[in-house]
Amino acid sequence: xxxxxxxxxxxxxxxxxxxxxxxxxxxxxxxxxxxxxxxxxxxxxxxxxxxxxxxxxxxxxxxxxxxxxxxxxxxxxxxxxxxxxxxxxxxxxxxxxxxxxxxxxxxxxxxxxxxxxxxxxxxxxxxxxxxxxxxxxxxxxxxxxxxxxxxxxxxxxxxxxxxxxxxxxxxxxxxxxxxxxxxxxxxxxxxxxxxxxxxxxxxxxxxxxxxxxxxxxxxxxxx
Amino acid sequence: xxxxxxxxxxxxxxxxxxxxxxxxxxxxxxxxxxxxxxxxxxxxxxxxxxxxxxxxxxxxxxxxxxxxxxxxxxxxxxxxxxxxxxxxxxxxxxxxxxxxxxxxxxxxxxxxxxxxxxxxxxxxxxxxxxxxxxxxxxxxxxxxxxxxxxxxxxxxxxxxxxxxxxxxxxxxxxxxxxxxxxxxxxxxxxxxxxxxxxxxxxxxxxxxxxxxxxxxxxxxxxxxxxxxxxxxxxxxxxxxxxxxxxx
Numbered sequence: 324x325x326x327x328x329x330x331x332x333x334x335x336x337x338x339x340x341x342x343x344x345x346x347x348x349x350x351x352x353x354x355x356x357x358x359x360x361x362x363x364x365x366x367x368x369x370x371x372x373x374x375x376x377x378x379x380x381x382x383x384x385x386x387x388x389x390x391x392x393x394x395x396x397x398x399x400x401x402x403x404x405x406x407x408x409x410x411x412x413x414x415x416x417x418x419x420x421x422x423x424x425x426x427x428x429x430x431x432x433x434x435x436x437x438x439x440x441x442x443x444x445x446x447x448x449x450x451x452x453x454x455x456x457x458x459x460x461x462x463x464x465x466x467x468x469x470x471x472x473x474x475x476x477x478x479x480x481x482x483x484x485x486x487x488x489x490x491x492x493x494x495x496x497x498x499x500x501x502x503x504x505x506x507x508x509x510x511x512x513x514x515x516x517x518x519x520x521x522x523x524x525x526x527x528x529x530x531x532x533x534x535x536x537x538x539x540x541x542x543x544x545x546x
Numbered sequence: 547x548x549x550x551x552x553x554x555x556x557x558x559x560x561x562x563x564x565x566x567x568x569x570x571x572x573x574x575x576x577x578x579x580x581x582x583x584x585x586x587x588x589x590x591x592x593x594x595x596x597x598x599x600x601x602x603x604x605x606x607x608x609x610x611x612x613x614x615x616x617x618x619x620x621x622x623x624x625x626x627x628x629x630x631x632x633x634x635x636x637x638x639x640x641x642x643x644x645x646x647x648x649x650x651x652x653x654x655x656x657x658x659x660x661x662x663x664x665x666x667x668x669x670x671x672x673x674x675x676x677x678x679x680x681x682x683x684x685x686x687x688x689x690x691x692x693x694x695x696x697x698x699x700x701x702x703x704x705x706x707x708x709x710x711x712x713x714x715x716x717x718x719x720x721x722x723x724x725x726x727x728x729x730x731x732x733x734x735x736x737x738x739x740x741x742x743x744x745x746x747x748x749x750x751x752x753x754x755x756x757x758x759x760x761x762x763x764x765x766x767x768x769x770x771x772x773x774x775x776x777x778x779x780x781x782x783x784x785x786x787x788x789x790x791x792x793x
Contacts, residue, residue: 472714476707480697490690490711493683494718497725504729525721536714543706 328413332421340429347391347429354387354434358441369446376445377455377506378499383441384434384459385466385495391430392470392491393484395422396541400478409545419541420534423471431463447506454515455506461522462502468533469494475540497525558635560777561786567770574767581760585611588753602666606750609659611758612652615765616684617719619649623691624716627709637773639705640780642712643695644772648765650688656681676727683722687715701780 340347361379362372399405408418438459439452447455473491477483505518557563589607623642630638660678661671672678691711698704781787 472710476694476711477697480694482697486690486693486697489686489693493686493690493722494714496683497718497721500725500729521725536710540707540710543703543710546703546706 326417328417329421332418333425336422336425350387350390350430351433353390354383357386358383372445373447376442376447377503380438380441381499381503384463385499387434388430388466388470389488391426392474393487395426395471395474396478406545409542415538416534419537423467423534427464427467431467435459435463451506451509454509458502458505458522461526462498465498465526465529466495468529471537472533472540475537475544478544558637560637560781563637564774564777567774571767571770574763578760578763578767581756581763585753585757585760588756593750593753605659605663607753607757609656609663610754611761613656614758615761616649616653616656619645619765620716623712627712630709639709640773640776642708644769644776646688646692648768650692653681653685653688657685676730679726680723
């Protein structure tokens with residue numbers, strides 16, 4: 324079956340994540356820390372915080388996704404597992420899709436679930452909290468999908484962490500704009516539907532193409 | 547039979563492209579100097595003073611062609627990248643690598659002249675206009691490409707990884723452009739409009755076009771020069787270089 328690689332990679336990476344809890348908990352705590360530092364930087368003015376909350380939470384999500392991305396393929400590359408995956412008869416794209424989905428479950432989903440709580444700290448009205456969660460739910464898979472291409476391209480190169488952020492952050496801009504824009508539009512009394520539709524479109528396109536492009540990038544790295 | 551078919555791949559090999567590039571460089575360099583001199587003369591002396599912006603607008607003759615070139619060079623890089631990945635030609639990757647610094651230069655030049663122009667016209671070095679923002683992001687994409695290529699030691703891997711990045715980038719450029727445009731209209735309305743006066747004097751358009759052609763020639767000359775250096779670097783141990791190129 325074609326999807327067996329997907330399920331195998333998903334099960335294996337989830338098991339690994341369950342045994343190394345600190346790895347993904349670090350990303351989550353990073354998200355909480357960054358968003359909590361911001362009010363300390365700009366002051367406790369509730370109106371200002373409400374205005375910048377969508378952007379702050381979204382940028383926190385972008386940055387904490389980057390933390391997990393560096394490890395997406397690195398350890399498998401170091402110990403040769405990745406090479407075995409590339410040589411195996413199962414399609415590499417499905418294996419990559421499984422790893423991407425795990426990355427989202429482990430790094431993206433906790434951020435989505437934590438976001439409403441942090442939104443309360445920023446004094447967001449309850450309607451916007453739901454919308455913020457929805458926009459992150461649609462948006463964080465895009466971050467995992469686009470980011471995995473960057474992770475594969477920077478595999479095993481010098482200072483790959485800094486390079487990864489330089490390559491990937493410009494490509495995150497559309498997701499940031501529409502994700503944070505949906506909540507901001509709602510706060511401003513405009514319908515957020517257009518933003519959410521575009522975010523959904525970005526999600527479909529990136530999830531569809533990314534495993535394939537990532538597999539090509541991995542083969543280049545393994546050559 | 548074989549004589550009637552054009553050999554499309556004749557110059558795809560570095561050993562035959564190297565001397566061709568060497569022959570072409572003087573022509574394009576000369577064309578660049580002449581065209582830019584003509585364009586600057588038209589722009590700085592011949593073109594009439596603008597009614598609204600007086601003499602300050604004349605930076606347009608560098609600013610607009612530089613912006614055009616920065617966008618165009620990224621497309622050319624994507625073209626060579628696609629060719630390189632499809633046909634596995636070594637020269638394509640070298641061309642992409644040779645074009646990137648010039649593209650980054652033009653992107654930077656466009657931002658810099660834009661800031662110099664913006665200060666007297668809108669009273670600000672930088673505004674979060676859609677075009678400025680997307681030009682800045684294009685500059686970041688160039689930097690990312692150059693950083694990725696210089697971080698990978700194996701030149702073949704660097705070429706292929708860079709090619710993939712350029713292709714991903716070129717798909718994203720329009721998405722980024724339109725999202726930034728929408729973000730801009732949502733945030734600040736049409737307070738700053740970069741739209742120029744609809745009727746542009748013919749002489750101004752001509753000056754800009756000639757400057758753009760001059761930048762083209764400059765880009766080609768620079769890319770050929772750089773690609774020759776890259777070829778020398780990578781093929782230093784090969785037989786044909788020892789025989790011909792280092793005379």
